[in-house]
Amino acid sequence: MPSxxxxxxxxAVAIELFAEKGYFATSISDIARGSGIQKASIYxxxxxxxxxxxxxxxxxxxxxxxxIQRNLTGVGDTETxxxxxxxxxxxxxxxxxKENFIANAEMRGLTEDHYRDIVAERDAYERIFQSLIREGAxxxxxxxxxxxxxxxxxxxxxxxxxxxxxxxxxxSIDAIAAIYEDFILSGLKRGAYRIGAGFSPPLGxxxxxxx
Amino acid sequence: MPSxxxxxxxxAVAIELFAEKGYFATSISDIARGSGIQKASIYxxxxxxxxxxxxxxxxxxxxxxxxIQRNLTGVGDTETxxxxxxxxxxxxxxxxxKENFIANAEMRGLTEDHYRDIVAERDAYERIFQSLIREGAxxxxxxxxxxxxxxxxxxxxxxxxxxxxxxxxxxSIDAIAAIYEDFILSGLKRGAYRIGAGFSPPLGxxxxxxx
DNA sequence: GTCTATAGAGTGATAGAC
DNA sequence: GTCTATCACTCTATAGAC
Numbered sequence: 387m388p389s390x391x392x393x394x395x396x397x398a399v400a401i402e403l404f405a406e407k408g409y410f411a412t413s414i415s416d417i418a419r420g421s422g423i424q425k426a427s428i429y430x431x432x433x434x435x436x437x438x439x440x441x442x443x444x445x446x447x448x449x450x451x452x453x454i455q456r457n458l459t460g461v462g463d464t465e466t467x468x469x470x471x472x473x474x475x476x477x478x479x480x481x482x483x484k485e486n487f488i489a490n491a492e493m494r495g496l497t498e499d500h501y502r503d504i505v506a507e508r509d510a511y512e513r514i515f516q517s518l519i520r521e522g523a524x525x526x527x528x529x530x531x532x533x534x535x536x537x538x539x540x541x542x543x544x545x546x547x548x549x550x551x552x553x554x555x556x557x558s559i560d561a562i563a564a565i566y567e568d569f570i571l572s573g574l575k576r577g578a579y580r581i582g583a584g585f586s587p588p589l590g591x592x593x594x595x596x597x
Numbered sequence: 598m599p600s601x602x603x604x605x606x607x608x609a610v611a612i613e614l615f616a617e618k619g620y621f622a623t624s625i626s627d628i629a630r631g632s633g634i635q636k637a638s639i640y641x642x643x644x645x646x647x648x649x650x651x652x653x654x655x656x657x658x659x660x661x662x663x664x665i666q667r668n669l670t671g672v673g674d675t676e677t678x679x680x681x682x683x684x685x686x687x688x689x690x691x692x693x694x695k696e697n698f699i700a701n702a703e704m705r706g707l708t709e710d711h712y713r714d715i716v717a718e719r720d721a722y723e724r725i726f727q728s729l730i731r732e733g734a735x736x737x738x739x740x741x742x743x744x745x746x747x748x749x750x751x752x753x754x755x756x757x758x759x760x761x762x763x764x765x766x767x768x769s770i771d772a773i774a775a776i777y778e779d780f781i782l783s784g785l786k787r788g789a790y791r792i793g794a795g796f797s798p799p800l801g802x803x804x805x806x807x808x
Numbered sequence: 809g810t811c812t813a814t815a816g817a818g819t820g821a822t823a824g825a826c
Numbered sequence: 827g828t829c830t831a832t833c834a835c836t837c838t839a840t841a842g843a844c
Binding site: 449491532550 | 618619621622660663664667668681684685688689692693702705706740742743746747749750753754756757758761768773776777779780781783784785786800801802804805806
């Protein structure tokens with residue numbers, strides 16, 4: 387993957403390797419080899435391995451937020467806005483699968499300050515969904531429910547797609563997005579289905595086995 | 598955390614550290630220090646760091662499958678079976694949070710053979726949910742939908758809970774399980790809500806930004 | 809079953825030539 | 827902007843005493 391712009395080449399190689407082997411299991415030597423340069427040359431472009439990771443996560447989060455905001459611009463009612471938000475979330479995570487997979491798996495590689503930066507961006511993104519859930523519940527379109535827990539449920543369904551999705555697989559991104567969109571909207575809707583006290587028989591066993 | 602049984606102490610310390618810092622970021626020295634012995638003594642109990650990881654993941658998966666099977670024994674109709682399955686899944690993942698978090702995050706630390714073993718166990722577990730979805734659809738209780746995608750959606754909602762759940766937090770395990778149970782059953786149900794072609798406006802922008 | 813000591817390899821990062 | 831050479835350190839794992 388040679389490029390006129392070595393800084394971008396290094397980033398692209400790092401995304402491949404971090405997604406494949408993980409951040410800690412990937413060495414600067416690995417990234418240098420993939421980029422066609424010596425490992426010392428990496429440090430001309432990035433001051434440290436951690437800064438390279440942060441750069442990947444930061445640009446991914448910035449692009450994610452910009453993408454959903456552009457898609458939501460001018461969209462009217464709450465239900466359609468939620469549909470657009472879900473579809474936007476799925477498309478971004480499957481089209482930029484590796485970066486998003488890294489963003490979910492490798493936060494522990496960040497320094498404390500950088501960790502806080504990324505968490506702040508992630509929180510801002512989550513609040514977009516939480517506002518939509520609240521609006522929908524206030525308008526009587528969605529069932530009442532715990533807004534944070536529901537937002538985590540919605541986001542992780544799609545985020546997890548970045549872990550198993552295969553671009554050459556059975557289903558297209560749009561097909562997967564359509565399935566998630568319907569599943570999530572049905573789950574949120576105030577429908578014939580009772581929401582609330584959640585009946586099920588008590589579970590008779592401990593998760594820790596017979597002790 | 599001293600114990601009469603050093604092998605179990607080492608395992609318990611490793612679960613704490615792998616969950617907190619990650620498998621690759623945790624050294625044998627760290628585990629030894631936490632266990633109150635020298636690092637060489639670890640190798641009397643486990644032949645390698647990778648075997649220790651495998652032991653944790655293997656016992657977790659075995660217990661997970663045994664737990665859901667015991668909870669499902671004698672439960673009648675498909676809808677109730679799905680409710681029990683979801684609740685069982687949530688409870689296990691939140692009660693044994695750290696082990697499950699490791700099981701999801703650290704599969705890449707395994708050798709090829711051990712990786713295959715764990716994937717086989719995970720697949721067997723997923724098939725339990727896929728069978729329930731198929732049964733429900735055949736009986737007309739659940740909407741038709743892609744069985745694999747839906748099973749991944751259901752399982753990841755709860756699995757992700759192991760990443761953010763705090764035992765001393767706002768909601769109890771049972772409260773979270775009830776929310777997920779209702780959300781998932783509503784999502785699966787053939788209800789007033791249309792399932793299928795998934796309308797939403799096309800997204801006008803590329804996930805890769807303006808290029 | 810735990811210890812001390814160490815082998816052998818790899819790590820992130822830096823110095824300084826070109 | 828990339829190179830060679832190297833520093834200082836950490837890592838997993840083993841040998842052999844007790």
